[in-house]
Amino acid sequence: MSQWIWMAVGAGLVLSIEGLYLIYWRYLGSGSVRDYINEDQAPEGKYRILRKMKTPNQRIALVDYRGEMWIYGNGDVMFSTTEDEHMYAEVMVHIPMAAAGKRKKILIIGGGGGVTTREALRYSEVEEITTVDVDDVMLDFGKNLDALVKFNKGSLNHPKVKTVIEDGRSFVERAPAKWDVIIIDIPEPTNGCPQLSRLFSWEFYGLLKERLEPNGAISVACSTSSWMPEYFWSIQETLKKAGFHVLPYHNFVLEDGEDWGFCLATLFSVQADSLRMLVSTQYLTPEKLKDMFHMPYYFVNRHQKGKIQTDRNTALLDIVNDAF
Structure with a gap:
C-alpha cells in the first residue's frame, strides 16, 4: 500500500511542478501575458487571447472581450471595435478635414486598423488616401480580419486607398507628393520603441511642412495627456518651432475617465469657432466641437512650457518615463 501512496505523491509533485511552470511561463516567463498586455491596459473582466505573435516591430495580441476585438501592440491598445474607437476616429479625422481648404489627397500614418481611413472615405471629394503602417501584421x-473589416467597412481594400508597409518617417522622406490633410496617429515613444520620437521631432515636422499643401491641415494624436500635460505642450511647441500655427484640442471620454490630447497644425491661422463639420457625425455635435477647443486648466500651457523634440534628444521619452 505504501508503494502506491508514494507513487501517488510522486505523480502529484510532477503535476504540481508542471502547473507551476505553466503559471510562470504564462505570467512571468517568455510567454507572459504581461509581455503582450500591460496591466493598466487590460479589459475590465474576463477576456480571451485569440492570438499572440512577435514581429520585428512589436509584440501583438489579438483579444476577444465581450464580443469586441481589441488589438494590442507592445502592451498597449492600438485599436479596437469599441464605441470609443468611433469617437476617436471622428476626432482624429474630421477636425483637420474641416480646417483644410480641400480634401483630395490624404496621408494617414499609423492607420493599420483602417478606422481613420474609413472616416476619411466619407468625403466625396477625396481622390486618394495613402495609409502607412510600419507593421504588415497590423x-x-x-484588411482581412473579419471583425475589423466589418468595423472599418472594408476601408483598406477600397480602390481609393493605397496601403504602404513602411516606417512613416522613411515614407515621407522619399515621397515627392504633397497632401491636403495629414493624420499622424501613432503612440508615444517608449523604452521599447524609442525610434517613435523621430515621428514627433522638429525635423520631421519641418518635412511635413514641405509636404503639406498651403491650405492643408495636420492632426497629431498626443496621447492621454491629462496625467502628463508636458507631453502635450512639448508637441505643441515643437510644431510651432517648425513653423506651424497650432490649435490644441482634447476629447474627454467620460466612461474611461481619460482625456486625449490632439493638435491641429496648419500653415495659416485657424479660429476654432470657424470650424464646421462637412459630413454628418455621430459624436462631433456643435456643442461637443466647442467644448473640445475649450481647454481645461490642467491642459492650458499658460507659461509656454514644453521641450522641443529633435532627432538628437529624448524629450518626449523622458516625459513618458517620468510619468510612470
Whole structure:
C-alpha cells in the first residue's frame, strides 16, 4: 500500500511542478501575458487571447472581450471595435478635414486598423488616401480580419486607398507628393520603441511642412495627456518651432475617465469657432466641437512650457518615463 501512496505523491509533485511552470511561463516567463498586455491596459473582466505573435516591430495580441476585438501592440491598445474607437476616429479625422481648404489627397500614418481611413472615405471629394503602417501584421488585420473589416467597412481594400508597409518617417522622406490633410496617429515613444520620437521631432515636422499643401491641415494624436500635460505642450511647441500655427484640442471620454490630447497644425491661422463639420457625425455635435477647443486648466500651457523634440534628444521619452 505504501508503494502506491508514494507513487501517488510522486505523480502529484510532477503535476504540481508542471502547473507551476505553466503559471510562470504564462505570467512571468517568455510567454507572459504581461509581455503582450500591460496591466493598466487590460479589459475590465474576463477576456480571451485569440492570438499572440512577435514581429520585428512589436509584440501583438489579438483579444476577444465581450464580443469586441481589441488589438494590442507592445502592451498597449492600438485599436479596437469599441464605441470609443468611433469617437476617436471622428476626432482624429474630421477636425483637420474641416480646417483644410480641400480634401483630395490624404496621408494617414499609423492607420493599420483602417478606422481613420474609413472616416476619411466619407468625403466625396477625396481622390486618394495613402495609409502607412510600419507593421504588415497590423495592416493585414485591417484588411482581412473579419471583425475589423466589418468595423472599418472594408476601408483598406477600397480602390481609393493605397496601403504602404513602411516606417512613416522613411515614407515621407522619399515621397515627392504633397497632401491636403495629414493624420499622424501613432503612440508615444517608449523604452521599447524609442525610434517613435523621430515621428514627433522638429525635423520631421519641418518635412511635413514641405509636404503639406498651403491650405492643408495636420492632426497629431498626443496621447492621454491629462496625467502628463508636458507631453502635450512639448508637441505643441515643437510644431510651432517648425513653423506651424497650432490649435490644441482634447476629447474627454467620460466612461474611461481619460482625456486625449490632439493638435491641429496648419500653415495659416485657424479660429476654432470657424470650424464646421462637412459630413454628418455621430459624436462631433456643435456643442461637443466647442467644448473640445475649450481647454481645461490642467491642459492650458499658460507659461509656454514644453521641450522641443529633435532627432538628437529624448524629450518626449523622458516625459513618458517620468510619468510612470
